[in-house]
Amino acid sequence: MGKIVFLNPFSPDATYGGVKVTYQHAEILAKSGYEVAVYQPAGRPSWIDISDRLNVCADFEAEPDDVLVFPEVLHEFMLEIAQAPFPGKKVLFCQNPFYLYSYNFSGRDLSDMGFSHFIVPGRETAQSLSSVLGVPKVHVIPNSVDTNLFYPRQKHLCIATNPRKWPGEGGNSPLAPLLMSMLRLKYPETADVPWLMLENMTQRQVAEAMGGAAIFLALSRQEALPLTPLEAMASRCALVGFHGTGGKDYATHRNGYWFSPEECEEIVDCLATLIYDMKHHSPRIDRMLHEAEKTASQYSVSATYQAVLQVYGEICAHFGPRM
Known part of the structure; x- marks a missing residue:
């Protein structure tokens, strides 16, 4: 199979939770043997720890066996990429459905762009996408709390x-x-x-x-x-x-x-x-x-790890085994 490319078109100092979660998913997949890249032309974030295992790139070439993972921010050049024909798979990682709804794309519009799978971080959002847009194949990968970082200190x-x-x-x-x-x-x-x-x-x-x-x-x-x-x-x-x-x-x-x-x-x-x-x-x-x-x-790193492997394993299944 090809590579998984996460499109993350934000500035390095954009302290969004969605950026942190995107890098977490990419890191899990890279650690598990997938070829992974994060497309962030402005450079890697400095406010989170990112391992050298991840390829953070300023450009990429999409191959037929690749999986492109888009954020829900479908406007300007990100929309141009989404609307371009692509023989591989397009996945929408929707970490804020309200951004997505604001662009006024229907479920049919997203399907016509080639989005075959949708990933969300919670049940409430999965239900919302199914109800508002009627899209199929909504996968839940729950967010997680890194308790090696977040724990009580002297109060x-x-x-x-x-x-x-x-x-x-x-x-x-x-x-x-x-x-x-x-x-x-x-x-x-x-x-x-x-x-x-x-x-x-x-x-x-x-x-x-x-x-x-x-x-x-x-x-x-x-x-x-x-x-x-x-x-x-x-x-x-x-x-x-x-x-x-x-x-x-x-x-x-x-x-x-x-x-x-x-x-x-x-x-x-x-x-x-x-x-x-x-x-x-x-x-x-x-x-x-x-x-x-x-x-x-209940929102453990191990639960997120297992969900990432299960969901992306299903999405990538028809490309064959990893090399």
């Missing part, structure tokens, strides 16, 4: 969050600083609790920060399977925030406090209660943290 009473998820737009304030302001206005006694904005950090720096934070404010928004909240769970952070649609795969009333994006004051009230309970060592916090860790443990 400090602070609130960590990813502010990039809800920036200011259309006259609305960016959500993270808005919630921080509301918390301090309504509950001035919380003003001494620091906020830790997880931005402009490497993956290892994020893991260190999460490991030491007592609370994580999840601002997930229109995602296939939000990975950062799971990493926070593994880091034994108390979760407050949004499941981002795809997080419905794992969000329960036992492992976190989940709200609608419209419930800003309710979130603020919850944060204040959490801070009070943590200062007074409430046993219910430990029960929630235990459930959160148990949830994160």
